[in-house]
Amino acid sequence: SFPPGVLTLCRQVPAWGTAARQPPSLPLTPCRAFSNNRIQVELDESSGVATMKFKSPPVNSLSLDFLTEFCISLEKLENDRACRGVIFTSAVPKIFSSGLDITEMCGKSTEHYSEFWRAVQEMWLRVYGSNMVTVAAINGSSPAGGCLVALSCDYRIMVNNPKFSIGLNEAQLGIVAPFWFKDTFVNTVGHRVAECSLQLGSLHPAPKAHELGLVDELVPEEKLQEKAVAVMAQWLALPDHARQLTKSMMRKAVLDRLVANREEDVQNFVNFVSKESIQKSLRMYMEMLKKKKS
Amino acid sequence: SFPPGVLTLCRQVPAWGTAARQPPSLPLTPCRAFSNNRIQVELDESSGVATMKFKSPPVNSLSLDFLTEFCISLEKLENDRACRGVIFTSAVPKIFSSGLDITEMCGKSTEHYSEFWRAVQEMWLRVYGSNMVTVAAINGSSPAGGCLVALSCDYRIMVNNPKFSIGLNEAQLGIVAPFWFKDTFVNTVGHRVAECSLQLGSLHPAPKAHELGLVDELVPEEKLQEKAVAVMAQWLALPDHARQLTKSMMRKAVLDRLVANREEDVQNFVNFVSKESIQKSLRMYMEMLKKKKS
Amino acid sequence: SFPPGVLTLCRQVPAWGTAARQPPSLPLTPCRAFSNNRIQVELDESSGVATMKFKSPPVNSLSLDFLTEFCISLEKLENDRACRGVIFTSAVPKIFSSGLDITEMCGKSTEHYSEFWRAVQEMWLRVYGSNMVTVAAINGSSPAGGCLVALSCDYRIMVNNPKFSIGLNEAQLGIVAPFWFKDTFVNTVGHRVAECSLQLGSLHPAPKAHELGLVDELVPEEKLQEKAVAVMAQWLALPDHARQLTKSMMRKAVLDRLVANREEDVQNFVNFVSKESIQKSLRMYMEMLKKKKS
Numbered sequence: 101s102f103p104p105g106v107l108t109l110c111r112q113v114p115a116w117g118t119a120a121r122q123p124p125s126l127p128l129t130p131c132r133a134f135s136n137n138r139i140q141v142e143l144d145e146s147s148g149v150a151t152m153k154f155k156s157p158p159v160n161s162l163s164l165d166f167l168t169e170f171c172i173s174l175e176k177l178e179n180d181r182a183c184r185g186v187i188f189t190s191a192v193p194k195i196f197s198s199g200l201d202i203t204e205m206c207g208k209s210t211e212h213y214s215e216f217w218r219a220v221q222e223m224w225l226r227v228y229g230s231n232m233v234t235v236a237a238i239n240g241s242s243p244a245g246g247c248l249v250a251l252s253c254d255y256r257i258m259v260n261n262p263k264f265s266i267g268l269n270e271a272q273l274g275i276v277a278p279f280w281f282k283d284t285f286v287n288t289v290g291h292r293v294a295e296c297s298l299q300l301g302s303l304h305p306a307p308k309a310h311e312l313g314l315v316d317e318l319v320p321e322e323k324l325q326e327k328a329v330a331v332m333a334q335w336l337a338l339p340d341h342a343r344q345l346t347k348s349m350m351r352k353a354v355l356d357r358l359v360a361n362r363e364e365d366v367q368n369f370v371n372f373v374s375k376e377s378i379q380k381s382l383r384m385y386m387e388m389l390k391k392k393k394s
Numbered sequence: 395s396f397p398p399g400v401l402t403l404c405r406q407v408p409a410w411g412t413a414a415r416q417p418p419s420l421p422l423t424p425c426r427a428f429s430n431n432r433i434q435v436e437l438d439e440s441s442g443v444a445t446m447k448f449k450s451p452p453v454n455s456l457s458l459d460f461l462t463e464f465c466i467s468l469e470k471l472e473n474d475r476a477c478r479g480v481i482f483t484s485a486v487p488k489i490f491s492s493g494l495d496i497t498e499m500c501g502k503s504t505e506h507y508s509e510f511w512r513a514v515q516e517m518w519l520r521v522y523g524s525n526m527v528t529v530a531a532i533n534g535s536s537p538a539g540g541c542l543v544a545l546s547c548d549y550r551i552m553v554n555n556p557k558f559s560i561g562l563n564e565a566q567l568g569i570v571a572p573f574w575f576k577d578t579f580v581n582t583v584g585h586r587v588a589e590c591s592l593q594l595g596s597l598h599p600a601p602k603a604h605e606l607g608l609v610d611e612l613v614p615e616e617k618l619q620e621k622a623v624a625v626m627a628q629w630l631a632l633p634d635h636a637r638q639l640t641k642s643m644m645r646k647a648v649l650d651r652l653v654a655n656r657e658e659d660v661q662n663f664v665n666f667v668s669k670e671s672i673q674k675s676l677r678m679y680m681e682m683l684k685k686k687k688s
Numbered sequence: 689s690f691p692p693g694v695l696t697l698c699r700q701v702p703a704w705g706t707a708a709r710q711p712p713s714l715p716l717t718p719c720r721a722f723s724n725n726r727i728q729v730e731l732d733e734s735s736g737v738a739t740m741k742f743k744s745p746p747v748n749s750l751s752l753d754f755l756t757e758f759c760i761s762l763e764k765l766e767n768d769r770a771c772r773g774v775i776f777t778s779a780v781p782k783i784f785s786s787g788l789d790i791t792e793m794c795g796k797s798t799e800h801y802s803e804f805w806r807a808v809q810e811m812w813l814r815v816y817g818s819n820m821v822t823v824a825a826i827n828g829s830s831p832a833g834g835c836l837v838a839l840s841c842d843y844r845i846m847v848n849n850p851k852f853s854i855g856l857n858e859a860q861l862g863i864v865a866p867f868w869f870k871d872t873f874v875n876t877v878g879h880r881v882a883e884c885s886l887q888l889g890s891l892h893p894a895p896k897a898h899e900l901g902l903v904d905e906l907v908p909e910e911k912l913q914e915k916a917v918a919v920m921a922q923w924l925a926l927p928d929h930a931r932q933l934t935k936s937m938m939r940k941a942v943l944d945r946l947v948a949n950r951e952e953d954v955q956n957f958v959n960f961v962s963k964e965s966i967q968k969s970l971r972m973y974m975e976m977l978k979k980k981k982s
Contacts (some may be wrong), residue, residue: 143700254593274927276934291875295938298844299931300923313586335594339568340673341594346570352587353422381927548887581879607880629888633969635864636888642862645882 112169138166140191141173148184149332150177155191158196164212164247166201167219174226184340185233185332188249189324191241194264198246199368205373206382217369220245220361221280228253228284229355231344235333237328239321241305242266244277250315251284254335255349257327267314269299269394273373274381278365291314398669406413432460435467435486442478443626449485458506458646460495461471461513468520478634479527479626482616485536488558493538499667500676511663514539515656516576518598521546522578523649525638533615533621536560536598538571544609545578546631548641551621556599561608565595569666572659577648583607626659627657714860726754727778729761731958736772737761737920738765743779748962750833752800754789755807762814772928773821773920776837777912778828782852787832793961794970804956809868811951812917815840817943819932821923825916827909830854832865836902839872842923842935845915846894855902860889863960866953871942877901921978929941 138156138176143149152173154160162170177183190196204216227234227249236255241264242250250256250266258264268285270277277285277298285294293312309315319327335343358365372378395646431452437443441537447453448454448465454466471477483489499512521528521543530544532552541560544550552558562579565573571579571592587606603609613621629637652659721782726744731737740761742748750758766773778784790803815822815837822841829852830838838854840842846852856873858865865886867871873882883899885892907915923931946953961965 103542149757159874215965255590271926271930274930276930276937281936282937287589288880289586290584292877295875295935296843296904299926301926301930316590334620338565338593338595342565342568342570342595346565347589349570349576350585350592369584377929385927549884581883583880583933584878610884630889631858632889636859636862636864636889640859640886641883643864643867643870644879644886 130247131255133169136169137175138169139173141177143177143180143183145182146335147329148182149329150183150186150334152177152186153191154197157192159195160190160192160246161198161201161222161227162220162249163201164204164216164219167216167223169220170223171226177224178231183232184336185235185327186230187235187332188236188253188293189237192328193240195240195246196236196238196242196264196266196380197246198241199246199248202382202386206379206386209367209376210370213370213373217366218362221358221365224248224252224280224284225358226353229232229348230286231340231347233332233343235332235335237245237327238264238266238315239324239325240264240326241303243269248281248284251288255331257314257324257331258306258309258315259315259320259321259324260306261321262307265303265305266309267303268298269301269303271299273301273385275378278369280354280358283357286352288353320380402531407660417665419482429483430463430467431537432463433467433657435471437471437474437477439476441605441623441627442630443623444480446471446480447485448483448491451486453489454484454486454540454544455492455495456512456514456517457495458498458513461510465513465520468524472520472525477526478630479529480524481529481531481622481626482506482547483531483622487534489540490530490536490537490558490560491540491543493540493542495680496676496680500673500680503666504668507664507667508660511592511658511660515652515659518542518546518574519649522645523642525641525684527603527626529626531618532558532560532609533618534558535597537563537671538567541608542575542578545582549611549625550609551611551613551618552600552603552609553615553618553624554600555615556601559597559599560603561595561597562592563595563597565593566597567679570670571665574648574652577651580646581645633644689736708913721770724757724761726757727761729765731765731768731771733770735917735921735934736770736841736924737917738771738774740774740776741779742785744772745780747783748834749781749786749789750808750811751789752804752807753758753922755804757812758811759807759814759860766814766819771820772924773823774903775823775825775916776921777825777916781828783828783834784824784826784830784852784854786829786835786839787836790970790974795975796965798958798962801958801961804938805954806950807850809946810951812840812868812872813943813946814834816939817936818850819935821920821931823916823920823923825912826852826854826903827912828852829891831857832861835902836869836872838960843905843919844856845907845912845919846897846903847893847909847912849909850893850895854894854897856886856916857889857891860891861888863966868883868942869944869952871945875939875942884889 136156140153140155142151142153147271152170153371156163156166174186177186180372200220206211236253237251238256238258240259243266247266248266252263260267268281271279277348282294282298285298289312296302297312304314306315306318307357310318317327376378398518433446436445436447446464450457450460454460468480471480494514499507528547530547530550532544532550534553535558536544537560541562544560552560552676562571564575564576576588576592579592583659585605590596591606598606598666600609600612604612611621611625726742728741730739730741740758744754745750748754762774765774772823788808793801794969797908821944822843824838824841824844826838826844828847831854835856846854847886854870856865868880870886873886877885877900884890887898892900894903894906898906905915905919
């Protein structure tokens with residue numbers, strides 16, 4: 101039931117990981133509910149809506165293991181005809197996802213950096229290009245890579261709590277968001293808001309994020325699940341085929357840009373993160389986080 | 395008095411229709427007022443402003459005949475030095491235009507589909523690329539192709555009635571707006587609003603349409619004509635030459651994209667609409683419309 | 689301390705002027721304060737923030753001499769490691785800058801037009817592509833080229849006085865803003881506001897300019913300097929390297945477009961401005977300005 105154009109797009113996306121690290125071959129029987137270590141997945145067969153709940157305390161950081169599990173789970177749902185939409189949310193209080201796991205970018209081998217970055221790319225390609233309706237139910241803060249997950253969905257609902265913030269704050273850490281983070285951001289909030297927010301590394305409190313168009317709707321925390329289900333129902337009321345082709349038309353240019361430059365982008369990341377000045381920045385940032393905790 | 399750049403652009407646009415269906419050669423005497431079957435045209439010589447009033451009941455649908463008449467009338471005005479601006483409005487109560495005539499897309503030959511689609515392209519190329527100032531005075535609902543006509547103008551004024559709605563709702567019918575509908579929409583409301591509205595096939599009530607930037611102004615029905623004339627006067631206060639070159643600079647990239655891919659776009663439409671699944675969707679939609687009426 | 693990517697970008701920008709008109713070689717000792725004829729420059733070493741104050745009465749018009757001095761001063765600051773940000777403001781009451789000096793475009797030789805236009809390009813390339821944080825403290829009206837200077841900064845603060853207006857009003861003079869003025873405008877306010885404002889040659893009063901996103905903030909006149917310093921401090925709190933790379937990522941496409949078409953753009957300007965019809969328009973406009981004054 102997937103339209104040929106969109107399938108072609110997805111097939112252009114190289115299979116996950118490297119030859120040495122293939123995901124396990126997928127079961128042919130449709131999934132109904134499964135839980136691995138870091139993400140709990142439930143599929144409501146009556147509505148065709150799955151929920152992927154991040155439960156990787158303390159902050160749902162996007163480690164290589166998390167990303168691997170994320171991509172495998174999402175691919176299972178993508179290939180399951182009973183599933184038409186997926187809601188992303190968090191099982192960890194106050195945090196949606198803290199973004200890329202900095203420990204994966206610090207003091208590791210260049211091979212490790214490459215593998216990690218390919219997993220980040222894969223995650224984005226799969227969410228931004230998903231044939232399913234994707235809704236982010238953002239029940240906590242969502243900086244950097246966490247914000248990217250939300251931006252890659254079709255719709256963003258955030259808990260109306262000014263203590264929860266969201267944004268691409270890479271510049272605060274002395275690093276630079278890659279061009280496809282930027283492209284996704286510009287497609288959502290426009291060039292000017294993106295330019296300003298990216299340079300300042302802004303983390304916007306929920307109300308400001310809503311005002312800027314970074315999230316589509318604010319709700320009280322106790323209404324979040326209900327609202328996500330209602331929004332999903334509204335999107336699923338449309339015929340899949342037309343909706344998927346329309347989504348592909350809107351997002352294809354930006355997806356294709358990474359697909360065409362994927363290895364170059366890996367190389368850029370590896371070169372950048374391998375610099376001693378960047379390693380130093382990241383170590384300082386981790387020290388600061390540790391001090392904050394204690 | 396047309397600037398070379400813009401004229402060149404217009405000449406790149408193939409002449410209307412196929413070799414077998416040329417529009418009648420245009421009169422050299424300037425038109426003042428003429429009415430054919432479906433559109434009433436009046437030119438106020440003192441102001442240089444023409445009004446094209448759609449009077450093709452019940453819903454001003456864009457049939458092949460309507461589009462042919464539309465393009466011939468617009469070309470007459472374009473070539474008339476006494477005419478510098480045109481206001482599009484409807485003579486049919488409660489509806490501006492219902493968009494593409496679905497009967498032209500249902501149960502016809504591929505030749506017919508091709509001819510019809512070229513006429514739709516031609517209409518858009520002529521309005522979006524017009525050297526005249528174009529104002530849409532939207533006095534009723536304006537879905538799909540009707541919305542495209544409005545989006546292609548320089549300025550949109552809509553009657554402030556929440557019962558009147560406007561939008562590119564193709565996805566609701568199981569079909570997909572072509573890329574140049576999308577490009578025109580994105581140029582007007584930005585990427586995010588376009589992405590969301592196109593996937594949901596949203597028809598926005600007038601107040602929401604104004605909020606989103608889909609229309610520029612809302613007025614009470616009895617003030618619509620007056621406001622359209624006032625806006626037109628404001629635009630005509632500028633020197634034509636500079637305004638036309640500026641308009642071309644803003645719209646050329648999007649116009650050129652269709653001009654460069656016109657036949658491919660026809661072929662895509664014909665292939666898509668010829669599919670049995672699409673024919674079925676359209677028949678069901680027409681059945682639904684008939685039931686609504688009775 | 690400049691990142692390689694951004695430096696490369698800057699080096700792609702041809703050196704100022706023609707071979708025959710090189711800027712004086714720059715002093716190796718860092719500048720602290722210098723004043724030439726038309727722009728007063730002060731560098732606060734403790735904060736690393738310079739102020740460039742336009743003092744070229746009556747209206748700070750961008751003459752060839754003004755632009756030359758502007759580019760030399762800016763380059764000095766760009767190469768001074770003690771300087772990380774620059775605030776542009778005016779020493780002339782009620783006017784930020786009136787834009788391009790029309791006397792440079794009227795009754796001169798084609799060589800003069802070429803030289804003048806290269807200086808306009810150079811100014812924009814240097815400001816829009818600056819590695820420093822650039823803040824416009826707009827304490828007066830800012831039409832046409834004056835608006836471009838402001839648009840090219842990272843942040844715009846304007847005095848909240850509805851008598852002060854800002855915009856790219858070239859169409860009002862019968863001329864057309866070049867594509868890179870347009871690109872800069874679109875990057876700031878989006879396609880639709882740019883399309884409408886450019887065709888109408890709109891000069892927006894400060895409150896409207898703020899509403900449209902053309903300026904980022906409004907303040908009472910007596911708070912302008914204080915606010916500019918505070919905003920600058922906020923931007924300078926970020927690590928230079930990450931901020932500069934991010935800025936380059938956002939602006940490179942538009943900068944590269946002019947760099948790749950620089951000579952063609954000069955030729956277009958010279959051809960356009962040499963037309964008798966355009967010369968006549970400009971003469972009429974200057975007559976009108978003279979009458980206004982007396």
